[in-house]
Amino acid sequence: MCIRDRFYDLLDTNLSAEFSLRPAILREEVLAERPALVVIDEIQSVPILLEEVHWLLENTGTRFILCGSSARKLRRKSRNLLGGRAVEFQMLPLTTHEIGEVDLPRILQHGALPVHYLVDDPSPLLKAYVNNYIKAEIIDESATRNVPAFARFLQTAALCHGQQINYAGFSRETGVSASTIRNYFQILEDTLLGFTLEPWRRRSKRRLVETAKFYLFDVGVANQLHPESRTITEGSDLFGRAFEHFVINEVRAYISYMRLDYPISYWRTSSGFEVDLIAGNMDLAVECKSSRDIRAADLKGLKALGEENTVGRKIIVSRIETPRKTESGIEIMPWRVFCRALWDGRLI
Numbered sequence: 001m002c003i004r005d006r007f008y009d010l011l012d013t014n015l016s017a018e019f020s021l022r023p024a025i026l027r028e029e030v031l032a033e034r035p036a037l038v039v040i041d042e043i044q045s046v047p048i049l050l051e052e053v054h055w056l057l058e059n060t061g062t063r064f065i066l067c068g069s070s071a072r073k074l075r076r077k078s079r080n081l082l083g084g085r086a087v088e089f090q091m092l093p094l095t096t097h098e099i100g101e102v103d104l105p106r107i108l109q110h111g112a113l114p115v116h117y118l119v120d121d122p123s124p125l126l127k128a129y130v131n132n133y134i135k136a137e138i139i140d141e142s143a144t145r146n147v148p149a150f151a152r153f154l155q156t157a158a159l160c161h162g163q164q165i166n167y168a169g170f171s172r173e174t175g176v177s178a179s180t181i182r183n184y185f186q187i188l189e190d191t192l193l194g195f196t197l198e199p200w201r202r203r204s205k206r207r208l209v210e211t212a213k214f215y216l217f218d219v220g221v222a223n224q225l226h227p228e229s230r231t232i233t234e235g236s237d238l239f240g241r242a243f244e245h246f247v248i249n250e251v252r253a254y255i256s257y258m259r260l261d262y263p264i265s266y267w268r269t270s271s272g273f274e275v276d277l278i279a280g281n282m283d284l285a286v287e288c289k290s291s292r293d294i295r296a297a298d299l300k301g302l303k304a305l306g307e308e309n310t311v312g313r314k315i316i317v318s319r320i321e322t323p324r325k326t327e328s329g330i331e332i333m334p335w336r337v338f339c340r341a342l343w344d345g346r347l348i
Helices: 013-021 023-031 049-059 071-077 104-110 112-120 123-139 145-160 169-176 178-190 219-227 239-259 294-309 335-343
Strands: 006-009 037-041 065-066 196-201 213-216 263-270 274-281 282-289 313-318 330-334
Touching: 006 023, 006 065, 023 049, 023 330, 049 065, 104 112, 104 219, 104 239, 112 123, 112 178, 112 330, 123 219, 145 169, 145 178, 145 213, 145 219, 169 178, 178 196, 178 213, 178 263, 213 219, 219 239, 239 263, 239 274, 239 282, 239 313, 239 335, 274 294, 294 313, 294 330
Parallel strands: 006 037, 037 065, 196 263, 282 313, 313 330
Antiparallel strands: 196 213, 263 274, 274 282
16 A cells, blocks of 8 residues: 555544544545545444545545445445445455465365465354354344344255245244245345345246245355254265355356356256356356266256257366366366356356
8 A cells, every 4th residue: 555545444443433423534634645545444333434435535536445344234324325426346255266276175164255264173263253243233233133033044044055945944944924034034135144046037938946046155154054064075965065156156256356247047947957057148057066077967957958048158067177068068167177267257
């Protein structure tokens, strides 16, 4: 950071208290020094500063980077979200592009939050993260009054992570209404703890499933909430689900960071044909297989999709060693090759 830039860390309680009492201090300091760039971290701690930032954007040439860890708190406490004056970026878990030489078993077990991926035993940190996040975002913010029910819902969400949402089933498991379950899912999205993968709904010859899937935002967090996934063994159902989650997160991060207008969805017919991920208007179709051997049965979903849609590229991402391509045009890629091609801009 150059000498003309300023950085404010609102985790500093003295600083946040000072700005809370007199937010105009920010304006006075910027006008006195005229920095080229001001970075304010944890902006949700003093949301009234957004009023000062708004004024400074209108009246000075200073640029601002505002960072925060609670979108819900910021929206709840501030009436000024700089509409039309700010570009929003969401920082997602680490990607293969950022890590470089990824240890696949490690990322599928630990997740891709930096501190969790780097330590040998992430369990204590993951447990603390989940507990603290729930306390800060759910309890302290009064997002729900029934905390025990929400805790049961979170565990059920981890058990059903990456599967179609069954509101009636969630209701039975948690003892709250289906409408409350819908609200709980919205809380997870509002707090950036998860995202919905909508089904492909455009006209089709086949009858399509219209139920969304839900994914927690990080593989490691999903593991921590799942009572059976503290140790993921190769070849298990949990290993396959974690691998699928990992690949979807890579594509989601690439689309987000490249600022592409590409919705993502999944495709499934009522007869059981399924493709894990569709990017854009069938620009890319991806099926995730964590095995080291791809068989004819693994091609069925992409074959069925290609029979009635014009698909840009049809790819199976797996742990095979050497890329292959079938006569029907389905590419079978090692996961490293897929990730490298994705971040090189050769897929979408």
